[in-house]
Amino acid sequence: MNRLTKYQLFVGASVMLIAGALAGAAVVHAGHAPEAAGTAAAPPVREAAAMPTTFSPVVKSVMPAVVNISSKKIYKTSSRTPSEPDPFDMFRGFGFQPPIPRQPQRQEAEGSGVIVSADGYVLTNNHVVDGADQVTVTLSDKREMKAKVVGADAKTDIALLKLDATNLPFVKLGSSAGVEVGDIALAMGNPFGLGQTVTMGIISAVGRGGMGIEEYEDFIQTDAAINPGNSGGALVDTKGELIGINTAILSGSGGNQGVGFAVPIDMARQVMTQLKEKGSVTRAYLGVYFQELTPELSKALDVKANTGAVVTEVIPDGPAEKAGLQRDDVIVRLNGKPIDGRTLRLMTGSQTPGTTIDLGVLRNGSEKTIAVNLGTMPAEPSRAEGRRR
Secondary structure, three states, rough: EEOOOOOOOOOOOOOOOOOOOOOOOOOEEEOOOOOOOOOOOOOOOOOOOOOOOOOOHHHHHHHHHEEEEEEEEEEEEOOOOOOOOOOOHOOOOOOOOOOEEOOOEEEEEEEEEEOOOOOOEEOHHHHHHHOOOOEEEEEEOEEEEEEEEEEOOOOEEEEEEEEOOOOOOOEEOOHHHOOOOEEEEEEEEHHHHOOOOEEEEEEEEEEEOOOOOOOOEEEEEOOOOOOOOOOEEEOOOOOEEEHHHHHHEOOOOOOOOEEEEEHHHHHHHHHHHHHHHHHOOOEEEEOOOEEEHHHHHHHHHHHOOOOOOOEEEEEEOOOOOOOOOOOOEEEEHHHHHHHOOEHHHHHOOOOOOOOOOEEEEEEEOEEEEEEEEEEEEEOOOOOHHHHHH
16 A cells, blocks of 8 residues: 555554545436346446547646645754764763754655635645645646645545635536446546646546545545555546545555545545634544454354444443443444445444434344434544544
């Protein structure tokens, strides 16, 4: 796994309960061919649209709103003696050299971003600007502007910047909920610091999760070439609407191997709205630890279900305990919709704290509905946050 602006991705796994979402291009529906006698009717098929000879109009519309981002972080290291002596230097010679402070060191990162409003709001990845003391945005016309980090959310790897400018070109936000495998997608960004670059591919998968890239994963996967430096760049459909923010690649070499991931714009929009309003993201909290239901667990618990979330621990005095959830309960529905553990986590997190949700729970061989009034996720969980929701 490789971050796009970092040449290595720090992978960590988590299985919790909290945020979610996903949208797309215009579709044309058509009837299917007559069925042979005695065969089941085939499902409606989306008619293949004629491949355009060029995507130049889309690129010309979107590319001016795709920016390069340079972030700088200044830090101080420990003091040293002039020649960096080994620990036994004190026994050599007769004098003493006082430590000399190191000069401040500068760490730089390069990435991409997308202007999403004429008054200067820019979406990018958290890892592009994380901890930066200075963020500079370079527009397509080569203008450079200092950017303010309005807020960032490490759990989805989304950050929101603000430029002090007006009348800027911007990309229209689409809806990732309608994105389908096989749709054409264009990736735009700043690979390897080369400047604005566009590549084309298809949507390879939607709803990718369990990758260990972010805490909340509902990725759009694409084979459009994405490389280091594309982090925070745009994934757009053939109408030029933003459907995702490029964030990571799966690669053994550090470069593109046809497996890239983007945060769906519906998820990014939810995060952006909260960052814009209050500078941070507040997530709903169920108050359980869980694991995915497997065939082995299903047999051991004697439940007739293939997917769900098995409660392994209920947090004392949390929303789940107050509602009556118990260890070994198998949660199979949320507000009537079938779920697995990852979906439960995403759907719960998309709610506002204080919302009441109905959970379908298998217990003692039967399903019951339990209403839970969601709390607010604690800022500092008492246990490793990787299993709590």
